[in-house]
Amino acid sequence: MELFLQFLFSGITVGAIYALIALGFNIVYNATSILNLAQGEFLVFGGLLMWYFLEKLNLPYGFSFLLALGATGFVGLLMERFTIRPLQKTADPLLLILITIAFSILLRGILMFLFGKDPYGYRPIDEGPPLIIFGAILQRQVLWILLFVVLTLIFLYLFFNCTMIGRAMKACSVDKTSASLMGINTSQMVMLSFFLSGIFAGLAGILITPITFIEYDKGPLLTIKGFTSAILGGLGSNWGVMAGGFLLGILESLIAGYVHSGLKDALALLLMLIMLLFRPAGLFQSAEQARLRKL
Amino acid sequence: MATLLEVKGIYKSFGGHEVLKDVNLKIEELTIHALIGPNGAGKTTLLNIINGIERADRGNIYLLNMDITNYTVEARVRVGLARTFQLLEVFSGLTVLENILTALFAKNPWGIIKSMLFGERFHPIEGQLKKRALEYLEFVNLSHRADEEVQNLPAGEQKLLEIARALALEPKILLLDEPAAGLNNRETRILGEILKKICREKGITILLVEHDMELVMRVSDLITVLNFGEVLAEGPPTLIQKDPRVIKAYLGEDF
Amino acid sequence: MKDTILNPNTKTYIYLLIFYIVILSAGFSIKDPYILTIFVFAGLNALSALGLSLLMGLAGQISLGHNGFYGLGAYLSAILSVYYKVPVLLSIVIAVTFTSLFAILLAIPALRLKGHYLAVATLGFGEIIYLLLNEWGPGGPSGFGDIPRLYLGAIELSSPLHFHLFVWTLFAVAFFFSLNLANSTYGKVLRALHASETALRTLGINIVSLKVKIFILSAFLTALSGAIYAHFVTFVSPATFSVFYSVLLLMMVMLGGIHSLWGAPIGALFITFLPETLRPFKEYDILIYGLILTLGLIFFRKGIIHLLEVGAKRWLPFLK
Incomplete structure (x- = not known):
């Protein structure tokens, strides 16, 4: 029981991170039908930048937090303007997928140039002693992570249902042509989607670095995990992909705990392949729903 | 004349919206059979189902009395079905x-x-x-x-x-999806001649989905009108042109 | 000759002959074993990139999992020859055959998936192979050595020059067959796969079988390259076979020029020699690769081969 709880806690922690990456995937996918494979690098960028502001420049925690968040969003925005937009006219999916890979390598290169190959970490938001629940240890940072996930969910709900710009974005994801006929600037929506995906991945990076430490080349695996989560939950739905993130995190942690820790990554990948082959629409939506989303 | 292609009781719906409701169609050998109807009447969907790109929810398709409902696209080509597309599907680069x-x-x-x-x-x-x-x-x-x-x-x-x-x-039968779309008058006239030649010289039956009424009236032997997924009327061009239901549903807008 | 299809343009074959002769004479005239070694690596990369070029350029499918084929080819042949004492040539044949069959596993997702989905699925496949080599490969993450060298009959390929001749000859043969394929109707049908799968199906062509075959061919070439690599370096470790290798192959194909098979050898030579010319910046290779690939994709999509074509037309008018 104690052991199970411990695995569950660590699963929820990683799961929250996967959920935020998957969310970024989904927002960009809804706006552009592109899978942005630089998603994991955004996360690393957020974490390392936070370290720089906090430890190197000694800025206050909250201020560093906001700066790192904004900077990651800005990188997403730059990526869209300078790499996605020039290529979107060609409408060649091969090129669009390659450019996201190219940009992820570039970003990784920049990170290595700036931060070297060492892992980085910094103090958690709350430095109190960890909580003990039925004998299992729960770090306070985990509660903060969950709090931010809940805040993200509230933000998403309000943004997509109560603001004009959010609704416009939703309209774009349903039918781009009609949306642009209605006077919505779809190009701006694409830019905004990259900005938001940068913000969410950055948030994940900032929150997880105090727990796991992070180095420049953590990106690709996180990208794949985020994508697996998105596929589990079913690309298209924000709630679905986030649920997929938690599901994957918990599954992985249980496999690592009870079976073999070296296999958890391989099994996650295998899960992704199986999902892609047999249920590409995800666990929570039917194939018909996915088809209507032009999956 | 024998029936070449028969479509029996086809139903198809997308996400709860019924696109085709109990559609029946008989295409005689060596004829040009036109399928017309307003936008969204389900013409292309029917063509896709005959050709095998899409599956019907219910109903059967027979080619020379052979049930081909469960044939793949490739198998249907082997028994004599060929088609063209509304949006061009040529192999660019070749x-x-x-x-x-x-x-x-x-x-x-x-x-x-x-x-x-x-x-x-x-x-x-x-x-x-x-x-x-x-x-x-x-x-x-x-x-x-x-x-x-x-x-x-x-x-x-x-x-x-x-x-x-x-x-x-x-092929035994050629399915054409709006071949005249995007053509000018002269090109359309030439197309009309080619369609007749295909039928007469090559002995290939044609199922023609087309919006250009002039072309349809000129070349087709029989016309089926589809409206909201149902067969509204069927007959030779002269009769269809005068059918009040058709005029109301469709031709009224154009003529 | 005007018929480009049924009587394939003989000019491309003459280029191949010239290319082969130039590469071989380079091998004989270069005495520095280090540079020759890089030529061998370039040849191996060219062979792998040719596999990817057939898949991506010709048939329009994406793969980010070719590091998996490269790794399987290398590890299987190495394990067979080291631990089961299988003669080297035979071990290569077994390893390559097995890997090609294994490629069907990757072809299955390719049949169902397109574009981005296919890219991520193949990426996952390559990553799985990499993780498994780390976990279960002999020596784990540090790999294993003492892999026997290659024998051709009684001749041991011991010097870089031997390998240079062997690898580039193999490449020339593979390239000759690939040109045949690309110029044949089969090649045109593969190219049509790129343009419209739906239309191909309505012509009665079984696209499943097309895709499986081109995947197997592609994997075959990359696995062959991997197996020879193992017996050239005589040491393998998982790091060589990470997803980064797939990215390198991608760069070779894209920068060389995806619209022509010639992009593969040109890109392979360029990318393989690039780190050597950038030796002072070795620390930042990822940054440089990232920059080249990003800028190349945005501004230079036709590749080096296009520059060569334009240059040849301008400066060597007698060719056309």
């Missing part, structure tokens, strides 16, 4: 002649290993294939374009190429 050769490939395969070892050398009917491909181009007056890359052709000629490519399959 020349006009090469586009036709891909159609001849299925019946005269030359495997990957042989292709790697010899290219086309030692192909038993190499010269013949090219000659036949050129004949099909000649039939639609495109032989002078044979060596041009297909994306450099105007839309009208690409449409003709698609028809030639479908003819190269030597």
Whole structure:
């Protein structure tokens, strides 16, 4: 029981991170039908930048937090303007997928140039002693992570249902042509989607670095995990992909705990392949729903 | 005349919206049968179901009394179904002649290993294939374009190429999805002649989905009107033109 | 000759002959074993990139999992020859055959998936192979050595020059067959797969079989390259076979020029020699690769081969 709880806690922690990456995937996918494979690098960028502001420049925690968040969003925005937009006219999916890979390598290169190959970490938001629940240890940072996930969910709900710009974005994801006929600037929506995906991945990076430490080349695996989560939950739905993130995190942690820790990554990948082959629409939506989303 | 293609009781819905409701259709041999109807009447969906790209929820399709409902797209080609597309589906990057050769490939395969070892050398009917491909181009007056890359052709000629490519399959029935869309008056008239020639000279039955009423009235032997997924009327052009239901549902807007 | 299809243009074959002769004479005239070694790596990469070029350029499918084929080819042949004492040539044959069959596993997702989905699925496949080599490969993450060298009959390929001649000859043969394929109707049908799968199906062509075959061919070439790599370096470790190798192959194909098979050898030579010319910046290779690939994709999509074509037309008018 104690052991199970411990695995569950660590699963929820990683799961929250996967959920935020998957969310970024989904927002960009809804706006552009592109899978942005630089998603994991955004996360690393957020974490390392936070370290720089906090430890190197000694800025206050909250201020560093906001700066790192904004900077990651800005990188997403730059990526869209300078790499996605020039290529979107060609409408060649091969090129669009390659450019996201190219940009992820570039970003990784920049990170290595700036931060070297060492892992980085910094103090958690709350430095109190960890909580003990039925004998299992729960770090306070985990509660903060969950709090931010809940805040993200509230933000998403309000943004997509109560603001004009959010609704416009939703309209774009349903039918781009009609949306642009209605006077919505779809190009701006694409830019905004990259900005938001940068913000969410950055948030994940900032929150997880105090727990796991992070180095420049953590990106690709996180990208794949985020994508697996998105596929589990079913690309298209924000709630679905986030649920997929938690599901994957918990599954992985249980496999690592009870079976073999070296296999958890391989099994996650295998899960992704199986999902892609047999249920590409995800666990929570039917194939018909996915088809209507032009999956 | 015998029935070549029969469509029986086809139902199809997308996400709860019924696109086709109990559609029945009989296409006689050696006729040009037109399928008309307002936008969204379900014409292209019906064509897709006959051709096998989409599956009907219910209903059957017979070719010469043989049930082909469960055949794959490829199998339907083998028993004699060919089609063209509303939005052009030519192979850009290939020349006009090469586009036709891909159609001849299925019946005269030359495997990957042989292709790697010899290219086309030692192909038993190499010269013949090219000659036949050129004949099909000649039939639609495109032989002078044979060596041009297909994306450099105007839309009208690409449409003709698609028809030639479908003819190269030597089908029993040819399904044409709005072949006149994007053509000017002169090109449409030429298309009309070609369609008649296909039917008379090659003995190929045609199912024609088309919006250009003039063309439809001129070439077709029988017209079926589809409205909101149901067959509204059926008859020869002269009768359809006078049918009050059809005029109300459809022709009223155009005439 | 005007017929480009049924009587394939003989010019490309003459270029191949010239290319082969130039590469071989380079091998004989270069005495520095280090540079020759890089030539061998370039040849191996060219062979792998040719596999990817057939898949991506010709048939329009994406793969980010070719590091998996490269790794399987290398590890299987190495394990067979080291631990089961299988003669080297035979071990290569077994390893390559097995890997090619294994490629069907990757072809299955390719049949169902397109574009981005296919890219991520193949990426996952390559990553799985990499993780498994780390976990279960002999020596784990540090790999294993003492892999026997290659014998051709009684001749041991011991010097870089031997390998240079062997690898580039193999490449020339593979390239000759690939040119045959690309110029044949089969090649045109593969190219049509890129343009419209739906239309191909309505011509009665079984696209499942097309895709499976081109995947197997592609994997075959990359696995062959991997197996020879193992017996050239005589040491393998998982790091060589990470997803980064797939990215390198991608760069070779894209920068060389995806619209022509010639992009593969040109890109392979360029990318393999690039780190040597950038030796002072070795620390930042990822940054440089990232920059080149990003800028190349935005501004230079036709590749080096296009520059060569334009240059040849301008300066060597007698060619056309």
